[in-house]
Amino acid sequence: MRQSKVWISIGIVVVIGLHAVPILSAGLRKRVWPFLDWGMYKDSRAPGPIQVKKKRIFAVTQTGQKERVTPTLLGSTGYGLHMLYEVPLLRNDSAAAQDLFRRLNVQRPDPFVELRVESETYTVSDTGVVKQDNPVITYRAAPSPPR
Amino acid sequence: MRLPVQRWIDRWNAYWFPETSTLYLSITRIVMVATQLFWLSRPLRDHLILVEKNTEFINPQLLISAITTIFPRDLLFSTSGFSVFYWVVWVAGLLALVGLFTRVSLFVFALGTWILIAHIYSYGDRHHTEAVFVIVLMALAFAPSGKRLSLDALLRRRARKTADESDRVDTAMWPLKLAHVLLAMTYFSTGMTKIIFGGPQWLNGYTLQGYTFADAVNRNIPLGIWLGQQHKLAIVLSVFTILLETFFFVSLFLPRVAPLIFISAFFFQVGLLLTGGHDFYQHMVLLVLLLFFITPDWWRTLWAKYLGRSSPPISARPAIPR
Numbered sequence: 001m002r003q004s005k006v007w008i009s010i011g012i013v014v015v016i017g018l019h020a021v022p023i024l025s026a027g028l029r030k031r032v033w034p035f036l037d038w039g040m041y042k043d044s045r046a047p048g049p050i051q052v053k054k055k056r057i058f059a060v061t062q063t064g065q066k067e068r069v070t071p072t073l074l075g076s077t078g079y080g081l082h083m084l085y086e087v088p089l090l091r092n093d094s095a096a097a098q099d100l101f102r103r104l105n106v107q108r109p110d111p112f113v114e115l116r117v118e119s120e121t122y123t124v125s126d127t128g129v130v131k132q133d134n135p136v137i138t139y140r141a142a143p144s145p146p147r
Numbered sequence: 148m149r150l151p152v153q154r155w156i157d158r159w160n161a162y163w164f165p166e167t168s169t170l171y172l173s174i175t176r177i178v179m180v181a182t183q184l185f186w187l188s189r190p191l192r193d194h195l196i197l198v199e200k201n202t203e204f205i206n207p208q209l210l211i212s213a214i215t216t217i218f219p220r221d222l223l224f225s226t227s228g229f230s231v232f233y234w235v236v237w238v239a240g241l242l243a244l245v246g247l248f249t250r251v252s253l254f255v256f257a258l259g260t261w262i263l264i265a266h267i268y269s270y271g272d273r274h275h276t277e278a279v280f281v282i283v284l285m286a287l288a289f290a291p292s293g294k295r296l297s298l299d300a301l302l303r304r305r306a307r308k309t310a311d312e313s314d315r316v317d318t319a320m321w322p323l324k325l326a327h328v329l330l331a332m333t334y335f336s337t338g339m340t341k342i343i344f345g346g347p348q349w350l351n352g353y354t355l356q357g358y359t360f361a362d363a364v365n366r367n368i369p370l371g372i373w374l375g376q377q378h379k380l381a382i383v384l385s386v387f388t389i390l391l392e393t394f395f396f397v398s399l400f401l402p403r404v405a406p407l408i409f410i411s412a413f414f415f416q417v418g419l420l421l422t423g424g425h426d427f428y429q430h431m432v433l434l435v436l437l438l439f440f441i442t443p444d445w446w447r448t449l450w451a452k453y454l455g456r457s458s459p460p461i462s463a464r465p466a467i468p469r
Binding site for chain 2: 004005008009011012015016019028030031032033034035036037038039040041042043044045046047052054072074075076078079083084103106124128129
């Protein structure tokens with residue numbers, strides 16, 4: 001076999017083999033892109049009502065300005081915002097809220113002092129989709145430590 | 148008598164290194180580079196927002212960690228550093244597209260694309276859409292993908308002032324074969340995890356309804372919201388999903404049914420896009436390339452039948468064992 005084909009063959013085996021890394025190593029699972037485990041949408045759900053919660057976070061500044069927390073405002077991606085903050089804040093995770101304040105207020109002259117998590121629940125019913133507003137969850141920024 | 152090892156090597160060569168024209172590979176280069184360059188690459192602004200608003204990575208990809216280990220973080224991950232890097236990758240992409248210094252420009256473009264995407268995925272986010280595509284993009288840099296339809300080829304012809312050299316090589320198919328194998332692996336893995344973790348309950352219709360409805364409501368996709376309310380249809384589509392994902396690999400062994408499997412997978416991806424907003428455009432592009440170039444007999448037969456002439460002799464032939 002020609003030398004070039006030997007190297008290509010080694011490369012093919014390595015590329016295929018590297019796909020085992022995220023499966024075998026939990027620590028590296030999320031860090032070895034583009035070699036990924038492909039378990040997407042793998043969990044099943046029991047029969048029952050189909051429900052989904054739609055949520056968004058608003059931040060209110062010291063002067064009363066209200067702004068929606070978007071990936072651009074946060075400096076993250078949509079999925080990052082969802083997993084790191086939207087889901088924990090809906091579960092009353094105040095540590096995540098304080099972390100979000102910290103990130104949002106970096107170099108802000110008018111810092112955010114309040115977060116409001118608004119959500120609605122959509123349920124599939126016999127007559128169509130039913131929308132129900134949920135109570136707003138509010139977080140206040142912890143006072144800054146004295147300098 | 149041939150040794151068993153030699154027989155395996157012959158089989159390996161016959162699969163990965165059949166003698167073919169480089170035309171399909173060159174078209175693949177143009178399609179993939181243009182797709183990445185003009186359609187799927189994230190704008191510079193997205194990167195700069197991440198660079199400016201984050202003093203550190205949240206969960207850095209190994210590729211990004213390696214770069215920050217070798218170079219000071221501010222050298223690349225600053226507004227000016229990243230802007231320069233982004234445009235270098237862009238110029239390399241343009242050169243790869245027109246086929247000038249093809250191998251080098253493709254390598255720089257592919258590596259740069261890896262770094263750009265790994266950067267986006269170093270802030271608590273990570274998706275599957277680009278993975279297979281960028282691996283194949285890198286593979287193109289190690290194959291003669293600039294041998295035709297390129298400025299390099301034009302310059303070579305002018306320098307020699309003769310007709311083009313032989314176009315048939317045995318290293319023009321392996322990137323497409325790699326794309327095929329990787330897609331088969333990833334579909335199989337996705338299907339098997341549903342079977343192992345979800346069990347038979349994954350087929351109950353409620354599972355697919357729940358996933359579709361959640362994605363569609365959050366992304367305001369009317370077709371998905373409608374599908375989320377169709378229980379019986381969800382059962383049928385669940386079965387189709389599991390069958391397609393688990394048995395896509397059959398296309399590796401049965402070339403005659405491979406086009407049907409590629410077409411099914413293409414419409415599966417389109418369906419996911421229209422109902423759940425899952426934008427696996429890269430998979431769609433790869434599936435179309437495989438449909439036409441891995442198993443070209445079906446369209447060449449149709450071509451000959453309806454246009455009354457045979458297309459150029461560029462189909463694959465097994466390599467002669469050397």
